Structure formats: structure tokens, C-alpha cells
Amino acid sequence: MNPPVETLQQTIKVEDDRTGLSLETLKRAIADNLFYIQGKYPAIATKNDFYMALAYTVRDRLLQRWLNTTETYLKSKVKVVCYLSAEFLMGPHLSNNLVNLGIYDQVRRAVEESGLDFVELREQEEEPGLGNGGLGRLAACYMDSLASLEIPAIGYGIRYEFGIFDQEIRDGWQIEITDKWLRYGNPWEIERPEASIDVKFGGYTQAYNDENGHYRVRWIPDIIVKGVPYDTPILGYKVNTANTLRLWKAEAPESFEFEAFNVGDYYGAVNEKVVAENITKVLYPNDEPIQGKQLRLQQQYFFVSCSLQDMIRLHLHRQDSLDNFHESFAVQLNDTHPAIGVAELMRLLVDEHQIDWDRAWQITQNTFAYTNHTLLPEALEKWPLSLFGRLLPRHLQIIYEINQRFLGQVRAKYPDDHQRIARLSLIDESGEKYIRMAHLASVGSHAINGVAALHTKLLQQDVLRDFYELWPEKFTNKTNGVTPRRWIVVSNPKLAELINRKIGTNWIKHLEELKQLEAFVEDAEFRQQWRQIKQDIKRDLAEYVKKNHAIDINPQSLFDVQVKRIHEYKRQHLNALYIITLYNQIKQNPNIDVVPRTFIFGGKAAPGYFMAKLIIKLINSVAQVVNNDPDVRERLKVVFLPDYNVRFGQRVYPAADLSEQISTAGKEASGTGNMKFSMNGALTIGTLDGANIEIREEVGAENFFLFGLTTPEVYALKAKGYNPWDYYHANSQLKTVIDLISSGFFSHGDTNLFRPLVDSLLYHDQYMLFADYQSYVDCQEQVNQAYRDEEKWTRMSILNAVRMGKFSSDRAIREYCQEIWNAQPVNVEMQEYVQPKP
Ligand code: 9GP
Structure with missing residues (x-):
């Protein structure tokens, strides 16, 4: 042996x-x-x-x-962090587990x-795409850090049968294909049917007096759905801690099926099963109006109820009373998707465990904390009262009660300020009545945080201003972070190896130690090695693109990458306007000396988001023209790589020279792709938005390509009256670009195809592309100049990567543990492996 x-x-x-x-x-x-x-x-x-x-x-x-x-x-009685999230975008498990195990x-x-063939086998893994983008991937990074820091944690979510759709591009348009990730089985999960939980829906409530004469309410539901947990181990990096990701699948309880079956209603029985299983069938793509989508509310309540009941069961396994539930669990609400948990925990404590209201409310507030991830008004969840009441009649009563008590407090502090009271209320009564989930989360939590410094400030000044004035002490900022295990060690093994050779491996758990590499910036050999690695990875990507998409790209060209969800506020179309600008310059002067560039795009558009899909079509149409024009002579290439996902991110971040972070200031809450690019040595061209601001602070203004309006400037321009036509008329370069699109040049003469996009820019330009256009073009020129100086570029690249310590998710999780969760690391002792008795 x-x-x-x-x-x-x-x-x-x-x-x-x-x-x-x-x-x-x-x-x-x-x-x-x-x-x-x-x-x-x-x-x-x-x-x-x-x-x-x-x-x-x-x-x-x-x-x-x-x-x-x-x-x-x-x-033991350790405090467990429960991360409640409707999305966990875990990405492939195999490599990450191998790295974390050290094998x-x-x-x-x-x-x-x-x-x-190891690589071939590794590529077989179907990635669990149980999230839309940043929010779900953040949850996955946080699970990795929690385990690596040995913090007891459970990630609770939904085991969608179909995750985020697979994207194909046909004739330049996005086509959505169902993601059948479970088709061949999932070796990483273990089903735990013995730990199933019942969840009620619909029906009505009944008041009664219990044996002690206390007023109580019981809920008589229409249907009961069974939640079956599927557990996946989440191992930390070279520690013994392996936390659990517990995802719930909805099933019909067998007893119900049999009842119907016994009375001969076979179809009824099967139907019941179909209705129940529908709940966890499919992930909702974001950016679609979800108001009124009953199934979405069912999903949210389903996984939250399962999770809270599970916690209560675990708590009662360790202790006798629920009085100190909040000392057992810190529950983080990842956006408002699980905010119904506030009402559900109250229901469980008051109705099912007979705890009096005031005590239950203390426990609830001490248990929950809420992270907001967006300032976009259309993404703030609210549910029509009628729909809510039909599905969750008891919760509606509880929310009314919470609201009444809460508004009582508000009235005491601001007597007669009726407008403020209406603004703060959990119920929006301005038209059709809605429940405001962000308000429920804010009232029911002891801590509220944004995900980057600017975002938190804007929350305090704007979206949650009234709450901030009421409870300033609840608000903190927790700038996002990403895990260096997946985003450097797994994605970029060559870079990791170079770093290990220079400073050892401590940086993998203490990313700030990368700073030691600053000492090598003036070492020509080190710079050469750094460059060589980037070059090798770019060559690999070029080969991959050639093999899979039959497009030739030049590995020597500047790889300019924008990968993220397609959304107007992220402004992929601003990037497209620049490409057309460059193209026009070449057409005007075919011998012009331009820095060769490959523009790489990737990202999915929500299936119902017409404008985002038109942006994809525009990029592909521009690509068609540019890539086939002999005048361009390989100096510009545009590729839209389909089906951007975690696996593809791992391939593309290390290959990038330039990272496009060009959202309108004040719109991107944080961004996390921006961090992954910089860690892998890409330079950023970006606005002062989200975490870009903090990245620039860390890497130094001289190592960051900044352009565009600031948030106060955006607000001021809006207030003054923004007119995109002014920019169109004043800037001949911009006018030429817009006119070229309108003329049908990129659409085989069809002048209608891109009209909605062009009109929306000319008549509204909600995200102020025109206002930022010239500044962006000028900044891109600075990028070109910098790229021409190879040594200068390499120095900037190194400094970007090695100054990224702050953006490790380990730092973020430490802050959550200390300032919100009050959670401590727990050492897991390895037991001697016990052979099963014969
Ligand atoms: O849009 C934000 C993104 O900026 C942030 O990095 C991410 C993680 O905090 O959350 C995104 N928000 C959502 O996906 C939905 O609110």
C-alpha cells in the first residue's frame, strides 16, 4: 500500500x-x-x-x-450563517474541489x-447555471469564502430543474434553449428525502383561542407542497470545513396523490404532482417585469419556508427553546427575493411555536440582515396585494400587523408627516396596492447593506433614504469580492504558478499578500514572464474561437472584452458605437496606423427584453461588416461569443487585455466581473460607477482608464434637461456613426431593423451614451497609446493584479462576520476514518 x-x-x-x-x-x-x-x-x-x-x-x-x-x-452551539438566495451560480465543481482539496x-x-484525457473529462461537466449573473455568482463566491474561513454556513436556495437558458446565436439574434443540466445526473449532490418539509399555499385563516385562552390564528391551506433537500458539499481551500449548499426541490406529498388516486381520480393525482413540481421547474431570467408572476412568488415563499423550518428543526435539535434562535443563526437575505422570510419567521414563531408577538419580532429582527443589489427602480420587487393575499393569506395579515406597528413608530417620530408615512409604508397605496418587499426586508432586519461604497451612499440618499433617516445605524457598506481560488488558481493556473514561484502560496488565502509582487515590477525578466503568460492564454483563446466559431483572431491584437448580462445601462452599445467610429476612421484613411484590436463580447439578454436582444443583433451585424471588409485587413475583429457562463468566464478573464466597465455612473451597484478581470492583469476602461471607483483607488488612477460623467453630473444633467440631439448635432463623428446605423449599412439596407435602438438614443437616451461618447472615444485613444508601449502596459497590468487584495471575497466575508453576523470560525477536527464493521 x-x-x-x-x-x-x-x-x-x-x-x-x-x-x-x-x-x-x-x-x-x-x-x-x-x-x-x-x-x-x-x-x-x-x-x-x-x-x-x-x-x-x-x-x-x-x-x-x-x-x-x-x-x-x-x-456544539456554534452560530451558523444561512445565506438565503434564489440564485447560486456555482459553475463547474470538479476543478474547484480538486484545488481546494489540494489534489x-x-x-x-x-x-x-x-x-x-483529463481536460476532455473536465469539460464534460454540465455547469449548474442556477443564477442570472452577478448576484448568483456572488453567492457562490461567498460560499467558497465562508468555507475557506471555516465559518459554519449553509447556503439555502432552489434546485431549479432548468437553470439559466443556453444561448445560441442564429443570424445574429439570440435564441434561448432549455438548460437541461440534470440530464445525465449530478454527481455532486445527495438527495435527503428524509429531511423533506411541507409548505402550505392558498386557503384561508381561522382565529381561535388556545387552551390558555390566548388569541391565535391557524392557516388552512388549499395545497401542501413537499420540499425535498438536495445537498452539495462546499469545501474550503485546504481546510477541513465543508459547508452545505442545500437546494430545495418541490414535489407533491404522496398522501395527496394517494387520496385522489383512491377515489379514482388518477389524472387529478398526476396533475397535483405537475402543479407542485412546477414550482422549482425553471429559473426566472431577470430584467423581466415579474409583477404578477404568481409562480415566482411561489418559488420565493417555497424555498424560504423550507429553509426557515429546516433551521428551526436544527435549532431544536441542539436546544430546547426558540428564544435564542438568533444566536444560532444569522440569516442573510440576498436581495429581496427571500424577503418574505420576515413574515414567515413571524408566522412560524407566533402561530406554530406560540411565542408572543413582541418577542418573536425581536428574534426576527436580530436574525435577518438584508443586502440590496440594485438601484434600478424596475428591479425593486413589489407584489400586488390581491395576488399575495390569495397565495399567502396568513402572511398578508402578518404584514399588516408589522406595518401597523412600524408606522406607529414612524408617526411617533414624525407626527403629521403623512407623505413620509406613505413613503415608508410596507404597502404602496398610490394606485393598485402592492407590497414593497424592500421595505419588508428593511423593517425586519437589523442590518442593511449595499455592495459598493457608492451604491451604499446612493441607497442612503435615494432608494432607502427614509429608512436611513429613521435608522442610520442599520446601514453599512460591504463592497463585493470574488474568490481567488476559482478566479485565479482554477482559471489561470499559469499565472498562479508564477506567483507561487515568487512569493509562495499564502496569497491564495490572503490576497493582500500579492502586494509583495510590486517589488518585481521593475524586473524585466518578471515582466517578460508575465507577458508570456498572457500571450499563451490569448493564443489558447484564439484557437478555441477558431475551433468553435470558425473565426480567426489575432493573438497579438489587443483583446478588448465586455462580458456580462446585456442591458442598456451596461451600455454594450456604447462599445459598438466606438467600434463603428474606428471602422469609419479606417474607411476614411485605409492606411491609418491603428492598434489592432479584437472586440470580444459575451452575455445573455433576458428573453423578454427586446432592446437588449437588439443590441446583440447590432453587435453581430457590425461584426459581419467589419470582419469581412478587406480595408480593415485584420486590424479590427468583432466576436460575440455565445452562451457566456461561468466556465467561459474562466477562459476569458485571463485572456483579456482590456476590461470594459462602462455603465452609466450610478447604475451598476458594484460589478464583480470588473474584479475578476483586474486580478488577471487586465486594465480597465470604466466610469466612476459601482466598485470601479474602489478598484481605481486601489490600483492607482494612473493605471486605470477613466471616462464619462460622474453620478452627480448625471443627476445634474438630467435635472437641467438632457437633450441627446444636442450631442448628435454638435459631434460630427457621432452623427456619422448614428447615421450609418440608420441608413441600413449594417442591416443589408433595412432601415427599420435598428430604428428602435437609434430612436431610443436620439429621443431619450436614458443611459446617456451620447453625453459620454466623446469622452469614451478619447479614453480609448489613451488605451491605444498605452498598448503601443509594451513595457508600460505590462507594468500597469502587474500593478492592477497585485493591488487587488481588497477584492477577495474573503475580505468581504470577514466584514460580514464581524459587523453583521457576529459569526466566528470553528475548527473542524478530522476524525480517524472508521472502517464500516463487517
Ligand atoms: O447589478 C448588480 C451588480 O452590480 C452586482 O455586482 C451584483 C452582486 O452584488 O448584483 C447585481 N444585481 C442583481 O443581479 C439584481 O439585483
Whole structure:
């Protein structure tokens, strides 16, 4: 038998097929899993079978840690952070687990020595796309940091059967394809039917007096749906802590099915099942008006109720009374999607556990904290009262009661300020009545935070101003962060290796230590190595694009990348206007000396968001013309890479030279892509928006390409009366670009195709592209000049990456732990592996 491998904090002492880390053991485990789990032998196995066998081999090596972690939490009274989120955009698990276990190279060798292609198997993994973008990916980064910092945590969410749609591009348009990520099974999760939970919907309430004569309310629902948990281990980086991501799947309770079946209503029984299972069928793409979407409210209530009932069960397993529930759990509301939790916890405490209202309210407020992720008014959730009352009659009563007590407090502080009272109310009564979920979250939480300094300031001044005036002490800022494990070590192994050679590996858990690399900025050899890595990755990406999309791109050109959701406020079309500007310059003077650039776009548009889809069409139409014009001669290339997702992000961030962060100031709450680019040595062209401001502060103004209006300037211009026509008439370059689009030049002569986009710019330009256009074009010229000086560019690139310490999600999580959750790390001791008794 081979000796155990010392890769982890503690050695696993027993070398067996499920835990062993020697090459021989790993090879045998893969072969065994192929045979015993997949039921295949190599000659008939598919690539996916081999991937599954490998994934189970890795999962086995997580289990000891996972079970020890769970046991540690159950045995002691540690405080557990519960991250409630309707989205977790985890991305592929395999590589991340290998890195965090510290066995990447060992497993890779075992796979290769088994005669298999490691990269090919790795690419088999279907990524769980259970989120739309930034908000869901942030939740995933935070899960990684919580485990790496050894903070007890559970991520609670929804196990959507279909995640974010797969995107195809046909004739330049986005086409949505259902994401069947569970088609071949998911080796990382374990179903726990024994821990299922019932959730009620609809019906009515009844008042009664209990045996002590106390007034009580009971809820008699129309239907009951069963929530079945599926658990995925989330291992920290080289620690024993493996926390749990618990996602709920909706099913019909069997008893209901049988009842109908027994009376001969077979179809009724099956229908019940269909209705129940619908709840967790599909992720809602964001940016669509969701008001009135009953299923969405059902989803939110379903996962929140399951999660809170689960917490109560866990709490009562450890202690007798719910009186100190808030000392057991810190519950973070990731945006307003789980805000119904405030009313649900009150219902559970008051109706089901007979705790009196005032005490229940203290517990509730001490339990919850709320993160706001957007200032866009259309994204602030509100539910029509009628719909809400039909689905959750008891919660409506509870919300009324919370509101009445809350407005009583407000009245006491601001007597006769009726407007303020109407503004603060949990119910919007200005027209059709709505429940304001951000208000429910704010009232029911002890802490409220934004996700970047500017965003928090704007929340305080604007969206939640009345709440800020009422409770300034509740507000804090928690600037977002991203995990360096996935976004450097997994995505950019060559860069990680170079850093390791220079300063060791401590930076992976203490990103601020990257600063030590500043000492090497003047080292020509180091700069050469840095450049070479970027070059190699760009070449790999060029090969990938050639192979998968049949487009030739020049790896020597400046890779200018904008990848993120497609939205007017993110202004992908401003980027397109610049491309057309450059194109016009070349057409006017075909021998002009321009810096060769490849413009790379990626991102999905919400299926119902017409303008965003038209922006995709515009980019592809411009690409068609530019890429096929002989005058351009390979100096400009435009590619829209379909189906941008976590896996593709891992490929593209390390390859970027320039990161486009060009939202209208005051619109992007934070951004996290901006951080991933910089960490991988891309320079940013950006506005003073979201976390860009803090990134620029950290990397230095001289290493950041800044353009555009500031937020106060945007507000002032709006107040003064913004007229896009003024810019159109005053700027001949801009006018030429707009006229060219209008003329049908990019649409085979069709002058109608892009009219909605052009008209929206000319007549409204809500996101002020015209106002920022010239500043953007000028700034892009500075980018060109900087790129011509290779050594200067490399220095800037290095300084960007090594000054990114602040943007590790570890820093963000530490702040949440200290300032909001009051949660401490807990050491998980590894138990000696116990062989099952024969
Ligand atoms: O738009 C914000 C984005 O700026 C931020 O980085 C991310 C994580 O905090 O959240 C996004 N918001 C949403 O996805 C929906 O509110």
C-alpha cells in the first residue's frame, strides 16, 4: 500500500479506495466507480461515464470532511450563517474541489495514467447555471469564502430543474434553449428525502383561542407542497470545513396523490404532482417585469419556508427553546427575493411555536440582515396585494400587523408627516396596492447593506433614504469580492504558478499578500514572464474561437472584452458605437496606423427584453461588416461569443487585455466581473460607477482608464434637461456613426431593423451614451497609446493584479462576520476514518 499523501491540513490516515490519494488508489477508484456506479466497463463507457466516475472519486474524498463538519456544527452551539438566495451560480465543481482539496495534479496524473484525457473529462461537466449573473455568482463566491474561513454556513436556495437558458446565436439574434443540466445526473449532490418539509399555499385563516385562552390564528391551506433537500458539499481551500449548499426541490406529498388516486381520480393525482413540481421547474431570467408572476412568488415563499423550518428543526435539535434562535443563526437575505422570510419567521414563531408577538419580532429582527443589489427602480420587487393575499393569506395579515406597528413608530417620530408615512409604508397605496418587499426586508432586519461604497451612499440618499433617516445605524457598506481560488488558481493556473514561484502560496488565502509582487515590477525578466503568460492564454483563446466559431483572431491584437448580462445601462452599445467610429476612421484613411484590436463580447439578454436582444443583433451585424471588409485587413475583429457562463468566464478573464466597465455612473451597484478581470492583469476602461471607483483607488488612477460623467453630473444633467440631439448635432463623428446605423449599412439596407435602438438614443437616451461618447472615444485613444508601449502596459497590468487584495471575497466575508453576523470560525477536527464493521 502507498503511504498517505500529506496534502491537507491533516493527514488522512487510512489509505482505502474511498479516501486514498496515492496514484494507484485513485486509478483503482476511478475504475471501480465506472463499474459499480455507472455500470460500465471502459470499452463501452462514454466520456460522460468517465467524468462521472472521476467526479464520484473526488466526491468520496470530500465526504469525510463534510460529515465531520456537519457533526461538529450539530454537537456544539456554534452560530451558523444561512445565506438565503434564489440564485447560486456555482459553475463547474470538479476543478474547484480538486484545488481546494489540494489534489489537482495528483488526480490529473491518475486520470492520464488511466489512459484518459483529463481536460476532455473536465469539460464534460454540465455547469449548474442556477443564477442570472452577478448576484448568483456572488453567492457562490461567498460560499467558497465562508468555507475557506471555516465559518459554519449553509447556503439555502432552489434546485431549479432548468437553470439559466443556453444561448445560441442564429443570424445574429439570440435564441434561448432549455438548460437541461440534470440530464445525465449530478454527481455532486445527495438527495435527503428524509429531511423533506411541507409548505402550505392558498386557503384561508381561522382565529381561535388556545387552551390558555390566548388569541391565535391557524392557516388552512388549499395545497401542501413537499420540499425535498438536495445537498452539495462546499469545501474550503485546504481546510477541513465543508459547508452545505442545500437546494430545495418541490414535489407533491404522496398522501395527496394517494387520496385522489383512491377515489379514482388518477389524472387529478398526476396533475397535483405537475402543479407542485412546477414550482422549482425553471429559473426566472431577470430584467423581466415579474409583477404578477404568481409562480415566482411561489418559488420565493417555497424555498424560504423550507429553509426557515429546516433551521428551526436544527435549532431544536441542539436546544430546547426558540428564544435564542438568533444566536444560532444569522440569516442573510440576498436581495429581496427571500424577503418574505420576515413574515414567515413571524408566522412560524407566533402561530406554530406560540411565542408572543413582541418577542418573536425581536428574534426576527436580530436574525435577518438584508443586502440590496440594485438601484434600478424596475428591479425593486413589489407584489400586488390581491395576488399575495390569495397565495399567502396568513402572511398578508402578518404584514399588516408589522406595518401597523412600524408606522406607529414612524408617526411617533414624525407626527403629521403623512407623505413620509406613505413613503415608508410596507404597502404602496398610490394606485393598485402592492407590497414593497424592500421595505419588508428593511423593517425586519437589523442590518442593511449595499455592495459598493457608492451604491451604499446612493441607497442612503435615494432608494432607502427614509429608512436611513429613521435608522442610520442599520446601514453599512460591504463592497463585493470574488474568490481567488476559482478566479485565479482554477482559471489561470499559469499565472498562479508564477506567483507561487515568487512569493509562495499564502496569497491564495490572503490576497493582500500579492502586494509583495510590486517589488518585481521593475524586473524585466518578471515582466517578460508575465507577458508570456498572457500571450499563451490569448493564443489558447484564439484557437478555441477558431475551433468553435470558425473565426480567426489575432493573438497579438489587443483583446478588448465586455462580458456580462446585456442591458442598456451596461451600455454594450456604447462599445459598438466606438467600434463603428474606428471602422469609419479606417474607411476614411485605409492606411491609418491603428492598434489592432479584437472586440470580444459575451452575455445573455433576458428573453423578454427586446432592446437588449437588439443590441446583440447590432453587435453581430457590425461584426459581419467589419470582419469581412478587406480595408480593415485584420486590424479590427468583432466576436460575440455565445452562451457566456461561468466556465467561459474562466477562459476569458485571463485572456483579456482590456476590461470594459462602462455603465452609466450610478447604475451598476458594484460589478464583480470588473474584479475578476483586474486580478488577471487586465486594465480597465470604466466610469466612476459601482466598485470601479474602489478598484481605481486601489490600483492607482494612473493605471486605470477613466471616462464619462460622474453620478452627480448625471443627476445634474438630467435635472437641467438632457437633450441627446444636442450631442448628435454638435459631434460630427457621432452623427456619422448614428447615421450609418440608420441608413441600413449594417442591416443589408433595412432601415427599420435598428430604428428602435437609434430612436431610443436620439429621443431619450436614458443611459446617456451620447453625453459620454466623446469622452469614451478619447479614453480609448489613451488605451491605444498605452498598448503601443509594451513595457508600460505590462507594468500597469502587474500593478492592477497585485493591488487587488481588497477584492477577495474573503475580505468581504470577514466584514460580514464581524459587523453583521457576529459569526466566528470553528475548527473542524478530522476524525480517524472508521472502517464500516463487517
Ligand atoms: O447589478 C448588480 C451588480 O452590480 C452586482 O455586482 C451584483 C452582486 O452584488 O448584483 C447585481 N444585481 C442583481 O443581479 C439584481 O439585483
